[in-house]
Amino acid sequence: MHSKNSGEIKRTRYLFSGTVQGVGFRPSVYRLAVKNRLNGFVQNIPEGVVAEVEGPPAFVDAFGADIRREHPPLARITNIECTDLEIRHDQNFQIIPSDAKGHADVHITPDSATCPDCLQELFDPANRRFRYPFINCTNCGPRLTIINAIPYDRANTSMACFPLCRECLVEYENPDDRRFHAEPNACPVCGPRLTLLNAKGKPVETADPVKTAIDLLFTGHVLAVKGLGGFHLSVDAGSIEAVKKLRSRKYREEKPLAIMVRNIDQAMKIACVSPEEEILLTTPQRPIVLLKKIQNDLISEFVAPNVSNLGIMLPYTPLHHLLLKDRLTALVMTSANRVDEPICTGNREAIERLQGIADYYLTHNRDIRVRCDDSITFVADKQPRLMRRSRGYVPQPIRIKHNYPCVLALGGQLKTTHCILKGRFAFFSPHIGDMETPQARDFFQESLTLMKRVTKSDSLVIACDLHPAYYSTEAARTLPAERVIQVQHHHAHIVSCMAENQIDGDVIGLAMDGTGYGTDGNAWGGEFLIANETRFQRFGHLQYLVLPGGEKAIREPWRIAASLLKTAYGTSWKETARQLKLIPDETQMDLFDKIIESKIHSPLSSGLGRLFDGVAALIGLRSQVSFEGQAAMELETLATGSWESPYPFELLHKTDQSFILDMSAALRAIVVDLESGESKEKIAASFHQTLINAFATMMDEMRKVTGLTRVALSGGCFQNKILLEGTIDKLRFSGFDVYCHRQVPTNDGGIALGQAVIAASMIKKGF
Ligand SMILES: [Zn+2]
Ligand SMILES: [Zn+2]
Ligand SMILES: [Zn+2]
Known part of the structure; x- marks a missing residue:
């Protein structure tokens, strides 16, 4: 027998790291130690949770196996370190107080949807928390969004001003209770309360704010409802008038609105729900899931006009459950903000900023400390994918392959997020959004403070x-830093995909999006790269296109269509444009021709997003868009459900050995189809197939030249499910190993990870 162990007794020290504090981990260690008749202790320490257990070796091993299997739902163990120690003859097992010397490596937990136990109590008339809108326990409730500082103790949260009543304190101190050390623990006696305010912010006299709120929603009013990471604007999703009212007040004419439905059964009446989608809808992260609409009379068509998808989520706070319990089936729940501004969090802030939009405010006195929008997901190739990674996911880190030096990455201009690399983890900020307004820029700064707090770095x-003109690039110059490393947009996209898939070395990168600043000063966005963590080579790209009038062309895609025709038909393009009635004012045709010719105020773009815009305009889908990506979404909707043969295209070999993907032949074929009266659906489906074929042909060429077989897909265009699934299938069939995004968005919300890994790799390699 080993000298450390005397006879049949051994003592083992377990160090658990990851998300292990504030999630009921110590009580669960306690329970399993007692179950296996072991003595010793468990304690929170700066590195995580430490447990020392002592007893017969078989029992110690059984404990080790149990804890790997049975840890509490919100815990995420990233590492378990075991060491055998001298035995100490402990007489019992104890939870001993925290070692308070900082909590350097402990991960903060994301917010989590109301658990089944709390839900059962919420609707149990005999329970002391019956219909209490703030019920929670160690397995559920607010986390990140109530934290001011770490360590995660009640005193450092917005619950600090609610001293626990005697009954709540007993629960809080009892290791056998589900509320042992549940920091947001509360009840109607000691906890936060709801208030209903009118449009002017004056309290509405009511004994039951929830019931009155339901009445108001039912009668078509717009309510601002305080949630976990901010306010929602809410209306009855079944009421055409209410939805229209909200749209006109929010100046949001067509962009789809997310809805919250009572339960999974109701969700299935509104949309097709696959088994993978059902799992995603019901996870404790409770994201919005994009689902295919089905014919129903529960939801007004104005919720998501002209698109096949609907963003649906299930209730995730007790208040949501109360609102949707009986009379209301589905509520529009859209982030409470004005166009391009961040979500409102403070009560006073909401009343000020939502003036003229909300009729009433259903609010409360528990402050939101971290702004956090709902996350948005979809399922493609049977895997969950994130379009927006925020509430429920943040600040859970993403594990990466190597240990990297600490880097802060600031993201891009749209769908901005920040990312901090620390050791083998990448920590993302909540979704900050588009950097167009002063409020968004304030949020950007707010997020930097949060990131430092979360990562203690x-x-x-x-x-x-x-991009020299991005707000984030400007910010990088003003922040205190030893070094600022600028990273090309699509290189960042590809390395972000590599990092989350834990691969390194050279890969083929297929980066397809709207726009990103290129090293030649043009707007890139249809890029075929050979890339690794430090370098990239532009092997090929989508043919450059003149964007007549720059930004204007993005809002008015008929301009792009005209430019595409000019590339495809040369001088005779005007004839075709005239036949298709493409240009709103034909007297402008010659002027327009000159603009494209001379490229005045008309940048060059290789963005696939722009090609989508142009094709949508060409087939008469729309000549104007009201939000970014609208034309592409509608084109995808048309193409859904049918397979059509692809159009021709050409790969042009340039003198500098790079390739250009020229879609002129496809454009001409589309015009022929239009002239012979083919349906828009057929053309849209063929267009998607053409792109998939073109990608595969280019990948073959790249494999021939480089010998590489791994392909990383990234960029906003891969939110298009037809394009993503079609490309994956085609490339797999041709023998490629295909990697795509799952944990971070494929759109610009994910580029901060790539930026961080590229910068950290450069430092590591001494560049
Ligand atoms: Zn709970
Ligand atoms: Zn209480
Ligand atoms: Zn991008």
Whole structure:
């Protein structure tokens, strides 16, 4: 027998790291130690949770196996370190107080949807928390969004001003209770309360704010409802008038609105729900899931006009459950903000900023400390994918392959997020959004403070985009840093995909999106790259296109269609444009021709997003868009459900050995189809197939030249399910190993990870 162990007794020290504090981990260790008749202790320490257990070796091993299997739902163990120690003859097993010397490596837990136990109590008339809108326990409730500082103790949260009543305190201190050390623990006696305010912010006299709120929703009013990471604007999703009212007040004419439905059964009456989608809808993260609409009379068509998908989520706070319990089946739940501004969190802030939009405010006195929008997901190739990674996911880190030096990456201009690399983890900020308004820029700064708090790190290296005019690039210059590393947008996209898939070395990168600043000063976005963590080569790209009038062309895609025709038909393009009635004012035709010719105020773009815009305009889908990506979404909707043969295209070999994907032949074929009266659906489906074929042909060429077989897909265009699934299938069939995004968005919400890994790799390699 080993000298450390005397006879049949051994003592083992377990160090658990990851998300292990504030999630009921110690009580669960306690329970399993007692179950296996072991003595010793469990304690929170700066590195995580430490347990020392002592007893017969078989029992210690059984404990080790149990804890790997049975840890509490919100815990995420990233590492378990075991060491055998001298035995100490402990007489019992104890939970001993925290070692308070900081909580350096402990991960903060994301917010989590109301658990089944709390839900059962919420609707149990005999329970002391019957219909209490703030019920929670160690397995559920607010986390990140109530934290001011770490360690995660009640005193450091917005629950600090609610001293626990005697009954709540007993629960809080009892290791056998589900509320042992549940920091947001509360009840109607000691906890937060709801208030209903009118449009002017004056309290509405009511004994039951929830019931009155339901009445108001039922009669078509717009309510601002305080949630976990901010306010929602809410209306009855079944009422055409209410939905229209909300749209006109929010100046949001067509962009789809997310809805919250009572339960999974109701969701299935509104949309097709696959088994994978059902899992995603019901996870404790409770994201919005994009689902295919089905014919129903529960939801007004104005919720998501002209698109096949609907963003649906299930209730995730007790208040949501109360609102949707009986009379209301589905509520529009859209982030409470004005166009391009971040979500409102403070009560006063909401009343000020939502003036003229909300009729009433259903609010409460528990402050939101971290702004956090709903996350948005979809399922493609049977895997869950994130379009927006925020509430429920943040600040859970993403594990990466290598240990990297600390870097802060600032993201891009749209769908901005920040990312801090620390050791083998990448920590993302909540979704910050588009950097167009002063409020968004304030949120950007707010997020930097949060990131430092979450990771306890002060990064001296900052990574940002190459674009000289992005707000994040400007910010990088003003922040205190030893070094700022600028990263090309699509290189960042590809390395982000590599990082979350834990691969490194050279890969083929297929980066398809709207726009990103290129090293030649043009707007890139249809890029075929050979890339690794430090370098990339532009092997090929989508043919450059003149964007007549720059930004204007993005809002008015008929301009792009005209430019495409000019590329495809040369001088005779005007004839075709005239036949298709493409240009709103034909007297402008010659002027327009000159603009494209001379490229005045008309940048060059290789963005696939722009090609989508142009094709949508060409087939008469729309000549104007009201939000980014609208034309592409509608084109995808048309193409859904049918397979059509692809159009021709050409790969042009340039003198500098790079390739250009020229879609002129496809454009001409589309015009022929239009002239012979083919349906828009057929054309849209063929267009998607053409792109998939073109990608595969280019990948073959790249494999021939480089010998590489791994392909990383990234960029906003891969939110298009037809394009993503079609490309994956085609490339797999041709023998490629295909990697795509799952944990971070494929759109610009994910580029901060790529920026951070590229900068950190450059430092590591001494560049
Ligand atoms: Zn619970
Ligand atoms: Zn209480
Ligand atoms: Zn991008």
